[in-house]
Amino acid sequence: MAPEHANPHQIRALFSRAMSAMYREEVPAYGTLMELVRDVNSEVLSGAPEERARLEELGELERIDEERHGAIRLGTPRELFTMRRLFAVMGMHPVGYYDLSVAGVPVHSTAFRPLEEAALRRNPFRVFTSLLRLDLLDDAELRAAAAEVLDTREIYTTGCLELIDKAEADGGLSEADAERFVAEAVETFRWHAEANVPHALYQRLHDAHRLVADVVAFKGPHINHLTPRTLDIDRVQEMMPERGIAPKAVVEGPPTRTVPILLRQTSFKALDEPVSFPPSATNGETAITGRHTARFGEIEQRGIALTPAGQGLYDRLLAETRSRITPAADGSNADAYRATLAEVFTAFPDDLATLRKDGLGYFRYSATGKPCNDPSRGVDALIAEGCLRADPIIYEDFLPVSAAGIFQSNLGDGAAQAFVANPNRARFEEDLGAPVHDLFHRYAETEARSLAESRVALSRTLQKA
Ligand code: OOG
Ligand code: NI
Numbered sequence: 123m124a125p126e127h128a129n130p131h132q133i134r135a136l137f138s139r140a141m142s143a144m145y146r147e148e149v150p151a152y153g154t155l156m157e158l159v160r161d162v163n164s165e166v167l168s169g170a171p172e173e174r175a176r177l178e179e180l181g182e183l184e185r186i187d188e189e190r191h192g193a194i195r196l197g198t199p200r201e202l203f204t205m206r207r208l209f210a211v212m213g214m215h216p217v218g219y220y221d222l223s224v225a226g227v228p229v230h231s232t233a234f235r236p237l238e239e240a241a242l243r244r245n246p247f248r249v250f251t252s253l254l255r256l257d258l259l260d261d262a263e264l265r266a267a268a269a270e271v272l273d274t275r276e277i278y279t280t281g282c283l284e285l286i287d288k289a290e291a292d293g294g295l296s297e298a299d300a301e302r303f304v305a306e307a308v309e310t311f312r313w314h315a316e317a318n319v320p321h322a323l324y325q326r327l328h329d330a331h332r333l334v335a336d337v338v339a340f341k342g343p344h345i346n347h348l349t350p351r352t353l354d355i356d357r358v359q360e361m362m363p364e365r366g367i368a369p370k371a372v373v374e375g376p377p378t379r380t381v382p383i384l385l386r387q388t389s390f391k392a393l394d395e396p397v398s399f400p401p402s403a404t405n406g407e408t409a410i411t412g413r414h415t416a417r418f419g420e421i422e423q424r425g426i427a428l429t430p431a432g433q434g435l436y437d438r439l440l441a442e443t444r445s446r447i448t449p450a451a452d453g454s455n456a457d458a459y460r461a462t463l464a465e466v467f468t469a470f471p472d473d474l475a476t477l478r479k480d481g482l483g484y485f486r487y488s489a490t491g492k493p494c495n496d497p498s499r500g501v502d503a504l505i506a507e508g509c510l511r512a513d514p515i516i517y518e519d520f521l522p523v524s525a526a527g528i529f530q531s532n533l534g535d536g537a538a539q540a541f542v543a544n545p546n547r548a549r550f551e552e553d554l555g556a557p558v559h560d561l562f563h564r565y566a567e568t569e570a571r572s573l574a575e576s577r578v579a580l581s582r583t584l585q586k587a
Contacts, residue, residue, distance in 0.1 A: 127294030130213030131236065131244040136304045137212055138247035141311065142189050145348050148313050151367050152348065152419040155390060158358055158365050159350050159421055160187045166353040173353075181243065190351045190422055193250040194311060194343040195229065195336060197272040199553035201343070202253050204278060204286070206554050208307060209234040209249065211289045213241055216251075216554060218519050218561040221545035225526030228258040228331055230550050232558050233520055239568065242518060250520055253553065254337045258544065259330050268327060268338045271319055277342040282306035311345040313417070320407050321399035324414075332533040336416050346532070347389060349420040355386050358421055362390060367419075370531035371453035374524035376436065377464045380472045382425025383483070384436065384517045387524055389420035392532040418532045426474075426514035427565045432482035439466050440523060451531060478512055484565040485512040487572045489579035497580035501573070509583070510576055515568055519561050 146153040163186055167174045177183045196202050206216060214234040222229050235248035256265045285303040289295045295303055317324055317339045328335035337343070352358050356378055362369040367390040375386040392415040401409045428436060443466045449459040470482075477483040479502070487501070487510055494509030504510035551557050 124294060126296060128297045128300035130211065131241050133295070133300045133304065134212040134214060134236065134247055135245040136300065137307060138189055138245060140304050140308045141192060141345060142348060144308055144312065145345060149393065149417050149419065151390060151393065154365050154367055155419040155421070156187065156350060158361055159352050162357050162361065163187060163353050187350055189348045190246050191248040191250060192345050192348045194345055195252045195254060195333065196343050197254050197337045199253070201277055202553050203555045205251060206556060207286050207290065208282070211286060211295065211303060214249065216556065216558040219547045219550060219558050220520060220522045220525060222252065222522060222526050222529065223255065223258060223544045225523060227333060227526055227529045228255045229253060229333065230255060230546065231525070232550070232554070235518065237559065237564065250525065253550065254334065259334065261330060264326055264330055267323065268334065271338055275318060275341060277310050279306045279309050282310065310342055312342065313344045314341045315395070315397055316341070317397050317399045319399070320402040321410050321412050322402070322407055324399060324412065333529065336414070344417065346416050347418045347420045349422050352421045352423050355388060355421060355423040359388050371451055371456050372449045372459055374527040375521060377460065377467050381474055381477065382423065383428060383470070384425055385521055385524065386423045387420060387528060389418050389528055389532065392416055392418040415532070420528065424516050426477065426483040427517040428483055429481055430562055432477070435470060435482065439470060442466050474512070474514065484515040484569045486515050486568065487512055487576040489576045489583065493583040494580055497577050504580070509580060515565055
């Protein structure tokens with residue numbers, strides 16, 4: 123980045139604010155959810171001065187209510203390839219590969235996000251990005267019809283494509299170009315109330331899978347939700363009905379715990395919206411107004427990132443819970459699901475010391491400033507002596523089973539459908555035009571670096587003493 127260029131993190135901040143403003147205007151219920159989140163966050167903070175001070179020190183307080191992520195669904199490899207280039211302009215890169223076919227959703231996904239901690243702190247906005255997998259549909263004729271529609275649509279404005287080229291050629295954008303770029307880029311994610319296909323084709327796509335209709339029948343990948351951070355997800359879930367919004371049946375992810383792990387998410391159910399369908403050019407079908415559900419609002423609460431061992435334990439316990447009880451979309455067994463989840467997860471240690479000693483979570487180490495006798499000793503001894511401290515590293519990624527739960531609850535009840543698990547990371551990366559960053563690698567690296575730096579700092583205190 124040359125000095126005359128806008129900082130990519132600044133462009134991302136502009137972009138996430140523009141998306142938020144657009145979405146609040148398009149989906150008023152989302153504005154209501156934002157207000158509720160703000161109210162609950164300030165209630166939590168006024169009752170917890172220590173947490174407030176900690177967040178203030180981290181510089182997180184002023185951005186506490188801002189969006190953490192959004193989600194889109196793309197139709198073709200070409201769209202995905204360009205989306206990677208678009209997000210790179212804003213310092214967002216693909217991290218992780220998520221196969222959602224396991225959970226009956228015909229897509230595979232990645233998350234475009236800032237990589238470094240400092241960048242996440244500047245602005246944490248991420249976009250969960252899915253690519254439709256027409257290859258998972260049985261009906262060959264429908265597959266061909268869908269591919270034809272997708273191949274002829276252009277989801278990017280000419281101005282946006284030009285500015286991506288320019289950013290790549292020059293290694294960045296000027297401030298003025300950055301503003302234009304954000305204005306052009308949000309156009310791709312805008313809602314279009316006019317479908318791209320006649321109603322009969324929409325219906326066939328919809329019958330194959332609601333998600334297929336959501337991707338193929340529209341002019342572009344409308345943002346389907348945005349997600350602010352809450353400090354108390356259970357409280358927001360409980361209060362949504364009071365504010366006139368209908369929550370999904372259960373909170374996805376781990377149960378309520380003393381030490382939060384990974385990611386908990388919930389959403390309000392997608393709106394049923396009017397859509398106008400064009401007449402058919404070939405069979406005399408007339409234009410009609412129909413309906414479509416796709417857009418909703420979500421909230422998230424994050425906890426400590428888990429090591430592969432910790433993630434393995436989480437996956438096993440979640441699978442065990444779900445083998446005992448599957449949450450019903452209508453919420454009829456929500457209490458029983460919550461109780462079973464809590465009971466099964468008693469097997470997951472719930473204090474930081476054990477999580478660390480058992481190698482289940484990632485930690486950031488720092489020297490406390492107290493001189494110590496021998497900095498080369500083991501971590502446990504240094505912590506016991508009070509010269510080293512360990513703080514949890516927060517999970518910044520997503521969870522495939524939770525993502526599937528969010529998809530399902532917003533595609534309408536009963537949309538679940540079985541596909542055979544069928545990951546195809548190589549194909550995804552080929553379409554993307556780049557490998558995805560490994561999910562665990564970054565946390566492990568942060569932990570290792572913090573420990574090495576702490577040992578250096580400790581040996582300095584030793585020399586001074
Ligand atoms: C994406 C669902 C995944 C999350 O928070 O896990 C997601 C979608 O519905 O397109 O956003
Ligand atoms: Ni989401």
